Amino acid sequence: MPVARILFPMPLPEPFDYAVPDDLDVAEGSYVAAPLGKHERLGVVVEVLGDEAGEGRTLKAVSEVYPTPPMTKAMRDFLAFAARYTVSHPGRLLSMALRARAGLLPSPTETVFTATGELPPRMTDARAKVLDVMAAEEAPMTAAQIAEAAGVSSGVVRGLAETGALQAIDVPTDPPFPPVNPDLPGANLTAEQAEAAEELRHAVRADTFHTFLIDGVTGSGKTEVYFEAIAEALKADPEAQVLVLLPEIALTQAILSRFTARFGAPPAPWHSGLSDKERRRTWRETAHGRARIVIGARSALFLPFQKLKLIIVDEEHDGSFKQEDGVTYHARDMSVMRGKLEEAVVVLASATPALETVVNAEMGRYTRLKLSARPGAARLPDVELVDLRSDPPGKGMWLSSRLVHEMQVTLEAGEQTLLFLNRRGYAPLVICKACGERLKTPGTENWLTEHRYTNRLVCHVTGYSILKPQKCPHCGAVDSLMGVGPGVERVAEEVRVLMPGARIEIFSSDTAQGGEATRGIVERMEQGEIDVLIGTQIVAKGHNFPNLTLVGVVDADSGMKGGDLRAGERTYQLLSQVAGRAGRAERPGRALVQTYAPDNPAMLALADGDRDGFLQIERDVRAELGLPPFGRLAAVIMSAPSAEMVDQAARDVAALAPNGQGIELFGPAPAPITVLRGRHRRRFLVKSPRNVDLSAYMAAWLAKLKLPAPVRLSVDIDPYSF
Ligand code: ADP
Numbered sequence: 262m263p264v265a266r267i268l269f270p271m272p273l274p275e276p277f278d279y280a281v282p283d284d285l286d287v288a289e290g291s292y293v294a295a296p297l298g299k300h301e302r303l304g305v306v307v308e309v310l311g312d313e314a315g316e317g318r319t320l321k322a323v324s325e326v327y328p329t330p331p332m333t334k335a336m337r338d339f340l341a342f343a344a345r346y347t348v349s350h351p352g353r354l355l356s357m358a359l360r361a362r363a364g365l366l367p368s369p370t371e372t373v374f375t376a377t378g379e380l381p382p383r384m385t386d387a388r389a390k391v392l393d394v395m396a397a398e399e400a401p402m403t404a405a406q407i408a409e410a411a412g413v414s415s416g417v418v419r420g421l422a423e424t425g426a427l428q429a430i431d432v433p434t435d436p437p438f439p440p441v442n443p444d445l446p447g448a449n450l451t452a453e454q455a456e457a458a459e460e461l462r463h464a465v466r467a468d469t470f471h472t473f474l475i476d477g478v479t480g481s482g483k484t485e486v487y488f489e490a491i492a493e494a495l496k497a498d499p500e501a502q503v504l505v506l507l508p509e510i511a512l513t514q515a516i517l518s519r520f521t522a523r524f525g526a527p528p529a530p531w532h533s534g535l536s537d538k539e540r541r542r543t544w545r546e547t548a549h550g551r552a553r554i555v556i557g558a559r560s561a562l563f564l565p566f567q568k569l570k571l572i573i574v575d576e577e578h579d580g581s582f583k584q585e586d587g588v589t590y591h592a593r594d595m596s597v598m599r600g601k602l603e604e605a606v607v608v609l610a611s612a613t614p615a616l617e618t619v620v621n622a623e624m625g626r627y628t629r630l631k632l633s634a635r636p637g638a639a640r641l642p643d644v645e646l647v648d649l650r651s652d653p654p655g656k657g658m659w660l661s662s663r664l665v666h667e668m669q670v671t672l673e674a675g676e677q678t679l680l681f682l683n684r685r686g687y688a689p690l691v692i693c694k695a696c697g698e699r700l701k702t703p704g705t706e707n708w709l710t711e712h713r714y715t716n717r718l719v720c721h722v723t724g725y726s727i728l729k730p731q732k733c734p735h736c737g738a739v740d741s742l743m744g745v746g747p748g749v750e751r752v753a754e755e756v757r758v759l760m761p762g763a764r765i766e767i768f769s770s771d772t773a774q775g776g777e778a779t780r781g782i783v784e785r786m787e788q789g790e791i792d793v794l795i796g797t798q799i800v801a802k803g804h805n806f807p808n809l810t811l812v813g814v815v816d817a818d819s820g821m822k823g824g825d826l827r828a829g830e831r832t833y834q835l836l837s838q839v840a841g842r843a844g845r846a847e848r849p850g851r852a853l854v855q856t857y858a859p860d861n862p863a864m865l866a867l868a869d870g871d872r873d874g875f876l877q878i879e880r881d882v883r884a885e886l887g888l889p890p891f892g893r894l895a896a897v898i899m900s901a902p903s904a905e906m907v908d909q910a911a912r913d914v915a916a917l918a919p920n921g922q923g924i925e926l927f928g929p930a931p932a933p934i935t936v937l938r939g940r941h942r943r944r945f946l947v948k949s950p951r952n953v954d955l956s957a958y959m960a961a962w963l964a965k966l967k968l969p970a971p972v973r974l975s976v977d978i979d980p981y982s983f
Contacts, residue, residue, distance in 0.1 A: 262315035263287075265323055267295055267304035270356030276307050280320040287323055290331030292365055294324045301325075303362055305332055305355060327365040329548050332358070332565050335603045340563075342598055348959045348976045349588045357563045357588065363537065364544030368433035373401035374422060381424040387413040388421055401430060435542035437551050442525035443495035448485045457630040458489035461608065465493045465571060470601045474577075474622050475610040477632025478641055479841025480805070483610040484516070486632070487573050488523050490608060494571040495524075495553055501570035502547070505556040506592055508579035508802065515783060515804055517556070524554065531557030531564060559584060559592035562599060569603045572596045576802060577609035577618060578834050580981060589977040593618075612841060613834040613872065616879050617890040642812065642843040642850035646859045646868045658755050659747040664813045664853050665759055671811040672763055672792055676848065679806075680752060680795045681839045682815040685769045686710040687751045688744025691718060691729075695738035705936035711744040712771065713751075722934055749795045752815055756793055768796035801838040810850045812843040817856040817864060825982045826888065830879055833863040833872075840867070887948060889979065893955040895947045896980035898932055900940040901972045910972040911943045917965050923950045924958060933982060940973075946983060 265287050268276040279295050281287045291306045301324055340358060344351040376395040381388055390411040398410070408415040421427045450458060457475060464471045477483045487505075494501045505528070507516065521527045529543045529552035543564070546552035550567030557564075559582050574582070574593050582592040593609060594617075600607035609618055609627070622629040635641065652661040659682075660668075668678050688711045691700040700709045702720040709718040711729065719726040733741050744751070749767050756765050766772070768782050779799075785791050786806050794800065794809075820832040836854060844850020856864050866875030884891045899914065901907035911929035918926055925948045932942035949955045959976050968974060 264314040266308040292327040361544035364541035439526040461490035481632035528554035531561040686748040693733040696736035698735035
């Protein structure tokens with residue numbers, strides 16, 4: 262009797278063995294149900310062993326095989342690699358690949374009706390209404406839809422079907438996606454774009470693993486270039502599938518229509534905003550190899566493609582590719598590993614590539630394709646620093662006279678301004694004028710942000726939120742609470758006073774929840790119905806507003822605070838992205854960057870457009886300190902209900918760290934979020950030379966630990982903040 266080793270999507274260290282009954286067709290990669298404890302559980306067969314493996318053993322048997330093509334070996338290898346790399350149980354990775362397990366079953370069906378043209382033997386008013394509706398409507402509808410449109414009960418519809426006047430058809434509720442067409446014409450590429458596209462097409466045809474970096478200034482046509490690679494992949498192999506990873510949902514909305522225009526049908530979407538039904542549809546269609554272009558957020562990397570031949574990671578430098586909760590992984594780095602195992606081409610694209618990526622390109626691991634110009638008349642914006650020390654805004658205000666002047670000129674010219682401030686709400690801090698108390702989320706050190714539209718105080722770390730109290734919760738003084746510092750709502754208030762005639766809108770995750778609201782703002786902006794848009798980082802990406810000519814960065818220094826070594830790089834990336842929103846069409850753009858630190862290397866590089874000079878400084882610092890990509894880094898986060906308990910546990914854990922291999926330990930120190938949901942948190946940073954297998958080191962260390970139950974520990978390989 263053959264034996265199947267089944268991995269379950271749970272944090273279990275090992276797969277379990279099951280007998281394979283004669284009548285079941287079980288292969289490696291099959292999705293199966295098998296009894297585990299009291300329940301039937303879904304699992305994936307990771308290995309099938311021959312008859313001898315079952316001899317003399319009493320094993321429970323596999324109960325069922327799902328009608329889905331087995332998970333490919335490349336995918337199983339990828340999950341195993343990711344588990345090892347992130348120091349996680351393989352079953353946890355499998356559970357990420359099975360997020361939409363309803364997709365394992367065939368699509369449910371529903372009954373829809375069309376008119377046959379025959380008349381019923383007996384006509385009634387209600388029946389006539391139904392037939393009128395059917396005559397006007399081409400597409401088949403469900404009984405409920407017809408009944409509603411005709412204002413009758415759905416019994417009338419079914420009665421008509423029995424007479425033969427309507428025909429009932431069972432259709433899948435989540436049908437395959439409409440086919441994409443790789444043969445539609447693309448843009449007329451510039452010489453530089455055409456050359457880059459040809460390199461990508463060539464690599465796609467070669468059908469082996471290769472990683473590219475499209476390093477092109479904002480608006481240089483990176484998207485148009487990778488469209489050519491997608492078209493080639495689809496043409497070269499009728500079964501090839503393509504995955505496009507994008508950092509944010511807001512961007513996905515804007516770019517979906519570009520995909521639809523280029524490939525004749527929308528791609529299959531995958532992100533947290535989907536309904537269960539949409540999700541299982543994308544999962545099923547991907548697993549069957551029918552979804553040919555999938556576009557999604559970072560977790561789309563864990564979809565079970567049948568034949569993945571091309572992976573695009575757009576805005577590859579973006580911080581949201583890093584998953585910080587649960588299994589922590591960086592989707593860009595994991596994409597390269599998946600590409601290697603799938604023998605696929607990987608294309609990273611950015612105007613401000615991460616230092617890691619640039620170094621990989623220079624080492625020859627990635628091929629760099631440069632796009633240095635915007636096509637046609639569009640030019641890169643001029644960036645000017647506004648030194649707030651010599652042009653300070655008035656008390657309680659945030660805009661310099663220089664910026665306000667330019668905003669007025671822009672308004673008079675009938676053009677648009679974007680003000681960028683990466684702070685939601687009205688004020689990032691609320692203090693009591695009477696006693697000086699800073700309002701925090703109870704049990705934590707997190708400040709509460711004032712939101713005026715909703716009149717609430719909100720914690721942006723934990724989501725805790727209360728109505729703004731009348732009295733200070735500390736001293737009881739009445740009407741003494743005061744917001745300190747700027748948020749987008751407060752800047753909007755200032756602009757309303759300064760430019761009473763202007764049409765002003767706020768674009769943040771508070772005002773644009775979900776695709777509809779986002780599309781609304783984007784459309785009004787495109788139609789010229791907004792004069793001044795005030796936005797957080799969600800405006801930074803992907804949008805092309807042809808009439809936007811002025812970008813004002815309200816507080817360029819806000820991301821530079823705190824001890825994070827990556828702060829400079831991140832600030833540079835974000836601000837160049839924001840500045841790049843200006844001047845995308847024929848009109849030239851300008852960006853004014855307000856700062857108190859105009860001598861900071863990130864600011865100087867922005868003003869001079871000297872990205873490579875800036876990267877050189879960053880790289881020297883990192884090389885000097887042995888930090889990524891010149892060394893390896895992991896973080897250990899520990900938490901417990903009390904500070905004493907976590908401190909004691911952290912000391913015990915540190916004492917067990919294996920010595921040698923050039924490993925250095927920093928900490929434990931308070932984690933960046935010191936208290937979260939009532940748990941006190943500490944963090945170690947573990948640094949090793951580049952040639953050390955840090956994941957293996959961490960696994961060996963953790964294997965020795967026995968932590969008291971209330972203490973939790975998690976490992977973050979390649980932490981994003983350090
Ligand atoms: P990026 O991805 O580098 O920001 P996009 O591909 O979005 O650049 O291009 C910016 C804008 O320029 C888009 O509206 C795009 O359609 C247009 N564009 C890019 N290349 C061409 C071209 N060769 N011909 C015409 N329009 C182009």
